[in-house]
Amino acid sequence: MARDNINDILVFLAVARERSFTRAAAKLGMTQSALSHIIRALETRLGVRLLTRTTRSVSPTEAGERLLQNVAPRLEEIEAELTAISDMGDKPSGTVRITAIDHVVDAVLWPRIAPLLPLYPDLHVEISSDYRLVDIAAERYDIGVRYGDQVEKDMIAVRLTGDEPMMIVGSPAYFARRPVPASMQDLLKHNCICLRLASSGGLYAWELQHEGQALEARVRGQAVFTNVYPMRDAALGGIGLAFLPESLVGRHVRDGSLVSVMADWCPAFPGLHAYYPSRRNSSRALGLVIDAIRYKG
Template identity: 45%
Template structure:
């Protein structure tokens, strides 16, 4: 029975990750040992569970049925084990979260030192990804996104104040150019574009004032897909950049960048940590929420 449980756990890991290599790394074994264990399990069951090629692993029909039955059971076991944390003096375990780069810089980075000091037995794993990620399919415990992007069936907890975007340029850039005072003026400025990583769409700058909303298609400057690169381009005088005011704050405060059209950049709901509704929230995740909320 013990051997069957170990091999079934290995099967669930391979099925979830779709890779012997990644499953082996997660379980702390070699890929060859894991493959051998799965073949032994198939022999004992008398049915093939996995289709293997040199590049991929997929489930057979029998494998899909077994995985669908096993996954809830193993999740219940993980929840039960984590529940024991309530009897400990301090939370322990691991937390995997997926966050966009802006949240990594403005929400996660400022609290990392405090979190690791207060909860040394919790292992926090942060994946920085600007794409639209299904945290359930990705086996993340939680994600962080703007409130408007969080799905309604998730539990959402605010972890930042309201946010703003900002339009900025370098002082040298404005030495021989007038500062824009309305969105229409942007037609006379090179505006650094941002390509959305998931859809590949060129993001249109969203500006609003007194109930009037205007979208500006950036033109005349490079198109990038990294906020830090956009900031550097603005610092170098390439053109105007449009990104989160939080990440721009140090540059604006010390005068390296000049903010314009501030009255056209209203606040909007900030970042929320979200996670699936479940009967028991892991103690390690509760600890993270506590720190993110500044409690």
């Protein structure tokens, strides 16, 4: 196969995975017109259409899907072998891509990774804040971070934190207007600050527990967000009640700017875990990052 085909296939794989010329161009640092030209040239050489394009979407054809499913893993094996050879040098190098929610990046990952970077100038870390349950293999991330019960069974998991206590919180100003809830029935009458789930598009049902029984509270309220920081800020501003990790709101409870309620209804979530695919050759760069972020408690 011509050497140019390999480079062009890599471009095709980026577009096919992103389902978007715009996102693929941004990821590759190329223009959309350059990507379109490369894909058209590849299709001409192969004699088949690889992508179906509409005004709203891009998707692989049957031939494109075959290329995506059968050729991409082989190229990834080559990339892994090249990384392993590079690791035989004196200095660990390469890029480690991580996906996690923004609060976890701020509270857990970055404080542990930042001291590592000055020690290894050839190590690069790319962190994406994402609330979706990302397929890290399909989207070419090296590490995902989620609560322990969300980690797929075929992944290697490394604990990052102890179990995470959750809290239902509201501001003193809010409780000056509304009674403190003591039961599920009380809670459902309150103005609750909701989280829109990125994966399903639905509203997150608060995962509570009382007297050993797991319960889902399908709360509603005036404010809906897609990440936890504005939820915390809305609670601090007296808008309503929020259900958030203790690591995000605990200090506000301790300084009195938030009040914790229904503590006996709030479970501790399984600790955060880093997870990654089982690979024959894991890079030294990946190993360094995993060792830096693992739970030391």
